Amino acid sequence: MVTGNDAMNRQVVILRAPTGPLSADDFGLREAPAPIPRADEALCRTLLLSLDPVNRGLMVRGGDYRAGLGPGSVMAGFAVAEVVEAAAQGGPPTGSVVFGELGWQELAAVRADSLVPVSGLGPLSHELGVLGVNGMTAWFGLTEIGRPRPGETVVVSAAAGATGTVAVQLARHTGCRTIGIVGSAAKVEVVRELGADEVVVRAEPRELRAALRAAAPDGIDVYFDSVGGAVLDSCLALMRPHGRVVCCGTLAAYDAENAPPGPRGVPALVIAKRLRLEGFVVLDFLSRWPQAQAALAELLRAGEVRAVEEIVDGLDRAPAAFVDLLAGGNIGKRMVRVAHKADL
Amino acid sequence: MVTGNDAMNRQVVILRAPTGPLSADDFGLREAPAPIPRADEALCRTLLLSLDPVNRGLMVRGGDYRAGLGPGSVMAGFAVAEVVEAAAQGGPPTGSVVFGELGWQELAAVRADSLVPVSGLGPLSHELGVLGVNGMTAWFGLTEIGRPRPGETVVVSAAAGATGTVAVQLARHTGCRTIGIVGSAAKVEVVRELGADEVVVRAEPRELRAALRAAAPDGIDVYFDSVGGAVLDSCLALMRPHGRVVCCGTLAAYDAENAPPGPRGVPALVIAKRLRLEGFVVLDFLSRWPQAQAALAELLRAGEVRAVEEIVDGLDRAPAAFVDLLAGGNIGKRMVRVAHKADL
Numbered sequence: 001m002v003t004g005n006d007a008m009n010r011q012v013v014i015l016r017a018p019t020g021p022l023s024a025d026d027f028g029l030r031e032a033p034a035p036i037p038r039a040d041e042a043l044c045r046t047l048l049l050s051l052d053p054v055n056r057g058l059m060v061r062g063g064d065y066r067a068g069l070g071p072g073s074v075m076a077g078f079a080v081a082e083v084v085e086a087a088a089q090g091g092p093p094t095g096s097v098v099f100g101e102l103g104w105q106e107l108a109a110v111r112a113d114s115l116v117p118v119s120g121l122g123p124l125s126h127e128l129g130v131l132g133v134n135g136m137t138a139w140f141g142l143t144e145i146g147r148p149r150p151g152e153t154v155v156v157s158a159a160a161g162a163t164g165t166v167a168v169q170l171a172r173h174t175g176c177r178t179i180g181i182v183g184s185a186a187k188v189e190v191v192r193e194l195g196a197d198e199v200v201v202r203a204e205p206r207e208l209r210a211a212l213r214a215a216a217p218d219g220i221d222v223y224f225d226s227v228g229g230a231v232l233d234s235c236l237a238l239m240r241p242h243g244r245v246v247c248c249g250t251l252a253a254y255d256a257e258n259a260p261p262g263p264r265g266v267p268a269l270v271i272a273k274r275l276r277l278e279g280f281v282v283l284d285f286l287s288r289w290p291q292a293q294a295a296l297a298e299l300l301r302a303g304e305v306r307a308v309e310e311i312v313d314g315l316d317r318a319p320a321a322f323v324d325l326l327a328g329g330n331i332g333k334r335m336v337r338v339a340h341k342a343d344l
Numbered sequence: 345m346v347t348g349n350d351a352m353n354r355q356v357v358i359l360r361a362p363t364g365p366l367s368a369d370d371f372g373l374r375e376a377p378a379p380i381p382r383a384d385e386a387l388c389r390t391l392l393l394s395l396d397p398v399n400r401g402l403m404v405r406g407g408d409y410r411a412g413l414g415p416g417s418v419m420a421g422f423a424v425a426e427v428v429e430a431a432a433q434g435g436p437p438t439g440s441v442v443f444g445e446l447g448w449q450e451l452a453a454v455r456a457d458s459l460v461p462v463s464g465l466g467p468l469s470h471e472l473g474v475l476g477v478n479g480m481t482a483w484f485g486l487t488e489i490g491r492p493r494p495g496e497t498v499v500v501s502a503a504a505g506a507t508g509t510v511a512v513q514l515a516r517h518t519g520c521r522t523i524g525i526v527g528s529a530a531k532v533e534v535v536r537e538l539g540a541d542e543v544v545v546r547a548e549p550r551e552l553r554a555a556l557r558a559a560a561p562d563g564i565d566v567y568f569d570s571v572g573g574a575v576l577d578s579c580l581a582l583m584r585p586h587g588r589v590v591c592c593g594t595l596a597a598y599d600a601e602n603a604p605p606g607p608r609g610v611p612a613l614v615i616a617k618r619l620r621l622e623g624f625v626v627l628d629f630l631s632r633w634p635q636a637q638a639a640l641a642e643l644l645r646a647g648e649v650r651a652v653e654e655i656v657d658g659l660d661r662a663p664a665a666f667v668d669l670l671a672g673g674n675i676g677k678r679m680v681r682v683a684h685k686a687d688l
Binding site: 225228232233245247248249250253259261262263264265266267268269270271272273274275276277278279280281284 | 619
């Protein structure tokens with residue numbers, strides 16, 4: 001066993017539930033004894049921690065599809081991890097690398113049946129990004145919900161983000177006219193390099209709508225929405241008949257004190273334009289990840305899709321990196337390296 | 345030819361674009377010369393005029409899926425009509441009964457290729473209600489968009505209305521737990537008699553949500569929405585995972601000065617609950633009306649579905665009947681008898 005009785009476990013805990021924009025002071029570092037797994041749990045060591053805006057919601061709200069966390073809890077997060085000690089009742093063997101919800105900590109005892117082997121199809125960082133939740137979100141959001149056809153116009157919001165960078169490339173690969181929406185001018189070039197035909201910088205509704213209208217003069221067939229709020233409203237106004245909105249995320253709401261008002265285009269424009277708005281949760285497709293991962297790995301090998309990643313070193317830097325992520329500071333998938341596999 | 349050169353045509357025209365609740369004073373009666381059809385038009389005599397809330401929008405707005413009408417225009421409306429003089433270029437023969445957009449007038453020259461023969465499967469009034477747009481809306485909204493399965497819970501708003509009365513009965517017939525939402529206590533009994541398991545009276549959001557929660561303690565699988573606004577918002581909060589919202593109408597918006605705010609549950613609840621919101625326009629399914637009409641006629645014969653209708657006599661009574669319809673005064677399909685077929 002790698003962890004002795006006296007092994008300690010560094011953790012990032014929630015100090016207070018944020019009410020407005022998140023602050024690094026909302027988190028604290030703590031040392032706890034290494035967890036002792038139950039018979040159905042594996043002891044896992046975090047290698048790479050995934051930073052995901054959606055976890056912001058778990059700090060206070062809950063009730064959506066998972067319960068919220070309170071102050072004193074270890075911050076929630078998915079990670080790529082090594083199994084340090086397999087569960088007594090089976091599951092992934094000691095030494096295997098898995099994807100699971102470990103939280104922001106070095107060590108976690110995790111139900112063995114909740115751990116998913118990584119694809120092994122690329123570097124570990126890809127397992128959290130292009131071959132992980134974000135890549136799978138882009139893949140299933142487009143192929144299952146948006147279903148763009150070649151020649152259609154696809155708009156991707158948060159296009160420089162972890163999911164958006166993959167969605168832009170997949171839409172391009174499908175042969176769609178692809179338009180990215182980004183949060184700042186600094187991100188325009190990245191998204192253009194990924195193959196977007198046009199990149200629009202997020203702005204006030206009137207300005208945003210005009211920019212989108214110029215970028216998509218014939219309207220939008222598929223809108224991949226990771227934002228909600230005013231951006232969703234602007235896109236709804238420009239949807240073509242029988243357009244599809246992939247409801248994927250609510251970035252506009254994550255760091256807001258009050259939920260933004262709902263889109264005025266619902267339901268009038270939905271009816272008049274025969275639109276379909278559909279939400280999905282990528283973990284529902286877990287059984288089909290392997291095929292999608294294989295397809296994405298092939299696109300990566302062929303140079304059709306690039307992984308866009310940022311790796312921050314050290315668990316203690318996770319809070320600042322997460323706060324900055326929610327403020328839109330990232331380009332591509334941001335993750336935290338907590339340990340190297342070679343360390344073990 | 346039935347109409348001589350000196351035949352006159354009584355019309356209801358729009359006097360002014362309403363800004364708030366509609367008033368009968370927004371309309372005027374006018375006598376015009378009988379229209380002279382072009383070669384591709386049939387001259388038609390209105391028998392029964394359909395009153396449809398959606399036509400309220402055409403008085404001012406337009407831009408949604410049809411252009412609006414201005415003051416001086418004949419009010420728009422669908423009707424069951426007799427062909428008085430077939431088009432020179434073909435189409436329905438003289439003497440046949442058709443469904444078409446004649447407007448609020450006794451005589452209209454209508455493009456022959458826009459006229460649809462009535463089903464002939466019931467009394468003429470059914471052609472506007474249960475076998476017409478409303479029945480088809482309920483049928484395709486449920487079978488194509490909502491797709492309820494036996495045992496699921498279906499909520500129908502405007503349940504005492506022209507479409508709602510059919511939707512409630514079809515949902516019941518499918519074997520669904522069926523809950524109707526109505527605008528006033530006076531409508532509860534009607535909807536119960538149509539087979540609804542529960543009937544909830546529209547109320548302020550908090551109260552409405554509590555009543556719906558009591559009526560649908562396990563949540564809603566399919567919400568047939570003809571209302572939008574706060575009712576849609578309340579239902580979204582109670583949807584079960586993978587629930588479907590049939591976006592059919594926006595009654596809440598038709599008579600409002602400003603569009604109601606969009607539902608706050610979009611997109612957060614849509615994502616978390618994996619919902620699908622989908623709009624449709626029943627005329628898109630026109631080629632499939634005959635099969636649906638035959639199926640509904642069979643249900644009518646078998647007593648599984650009842651037609652709920654109100655017939656107002658006389659074109660001059662159309663404005664008042666329409667104003668009252670928008671205020672929720674109708675039960676079932678309200679229409680105006682402009683002429684008897686026997687009159688001709």
